Amino acid sequence: MWGTLPRIFDRACSYYADRTALVDGERRLTYTEMHDWANRVGNALVRLEVGKGDRVGLLMPNCLEFIPTMCGIWKAGAAITQMPTRASAEDFHYYLDDVQASTLIYHEAFDEAVAQIRDRLPGLQHVIRLSAGDPLPGALDYDATLQRESASTPAIEPHVDDLAFVGFTSGTTGVPKGVLQTHATWSHYAVTAGLEIGDIRPGEVFAHAAPLTHFSQTFVMPTFMRGGTNVILPGFDLDLLLDTIEGEGVTATAVVPTIVYMLLDHPRRDKVDLSTLRTVVYAGSPMAPDGLRRALETFGPIFVQTYAGTEPGYMTCLRKEDHRLDSPEWIERLASAGRPMYHVDLTIRDAAGHVLPPGEPGEICAAQPGQMVGYVDASRDAETMQDGWVRSGDIGYVDAAGFVFIIDRQKDMIVTGGFNVFPRQIEDLLITHPAVAQCAVIGVPDPRWGEAVKAVVVTKPGSDVSAEALIDVVKQHKGSVWAPKSIDFTDVLPTNPSGKIDKKSLRAPYWAGQRRQVN
Incomplete structure (x- = not known):
């Protein structure tokens, strides 16, 4: 039986009474x-x-x-x-x-x-x-x-x-x-974050630059359980993060992929001692394989990817030892979300709920001790929970070795001319272009095809690229059906409170006046 959160907290405070538990600037x-x-x-x-x-x-x-x-x-x-x-x-x-x-x-x-x-x-x-x-x-x-x-x-x-x-x-x-x-499900969630994902060790110094209202919070209690120090930062100020890693001897942190990309290009990266940093957990969205390869070549094998949802909890993990560049097979797996954790049962299912074989795409479903017990509005439980399984709302497949590849959010899928197009696969191609900093792909109304593929792109400072060149990148790899029919350039992409790109907000102007958000 899992303990209550106060009991876990009290035990840590008893075991490590005189150690530093929290740091916030000059306050300890x-x-x-x-x-x-x-x-x-x-x-x-x-x-x-x-x-x-x-x-x-x-x-x-x-x-x-x-x-x-x-x-x-x-x-x-x-x-x-x-x-x-x-x-x-x-x-x-x-x-x-x-x-x-x-x-x-x-x-x-x-x-x-x-x-x-x-x-x-x-x-x-x-x-x-x-x-x-x-x-x-x-x-x-x-x-x-x-x-x-x-x-x-x-x-x-x-x-x-x-x-x-x-x-x-x-x-x-x-x-x-x-x-x-x-208390039972959340404490299991925290233990999972510490042991199987963060690999929290005795005396860990964990820097929280991501909001504590987001996934970074799940590493607070595991750090306490190992007698470590949680260092609280006000936000993603990269200079402050670099100074804190050096000044506090930070050993671990959790970030969204965008921060990793920004660190790679930061002018002070090579001027700060980052030698204590041995774990970087990235989550919230996938990293493009080319960007991940560059991060591994720059920082070494310190990266861990997690795949989780508010309802199903942590489901998979691409561990440090899985971040390998020594063979085409392992490089291909960098595009995955890793394998299910030991306590997680994970299946891929079709619309009727039938379990699909390896390689077949369908909805990712999971069952585990850390999943939700229900919604505030209990009448909605059946939408997501079925026979002990939680539907993730994500489309993906599992390969023969058990690695889970996420294709896209089920509701982000674009249906154009009767073909199913998954925006994430297009985004992964666009982000490989050296001029592209961020991108999002959405479906917009089209009188002929029902929906047309549109990309919204943020370019890197000082870079320039034409819409035609980016469309051609996708066309060469995926064909004309998947290639964006139009590209908008913008200075910033909207994000929701959890830091994810807000595609609902991006789509809204194009679907204004429509009775539904698909055609």
């Missing part, structure tokens, strides 16, 4: 100091009669306070409602209203957003504001509230099957759905 906490802080948060919430069955919204940027506050919510027996900080005020309202949150703990950076939505959340009984300035009328001051509380462990004992966490899907293909995780 030992495990004992962090433990006392979390207890005060828990006791404050208990005093406010917040506990089992309650859902507490946590709206904070990357900062020292995030971690002990998160753990304190669990210590009170309540569940965290995770809210990505890059979302809008209306998104925050949606998240809090959907879960019927009783409490919101937020950072003053979000004063304006909270002011817009607070009066429209009648169920929100308590608002606690973290601020360096004056208290906000009607809100409890975070520091003053905690100073009144004992640092003793709250007299609450959550059960492993109690709700611990509510996350939300990215909403790239529709309205975000609230996903429920218990």
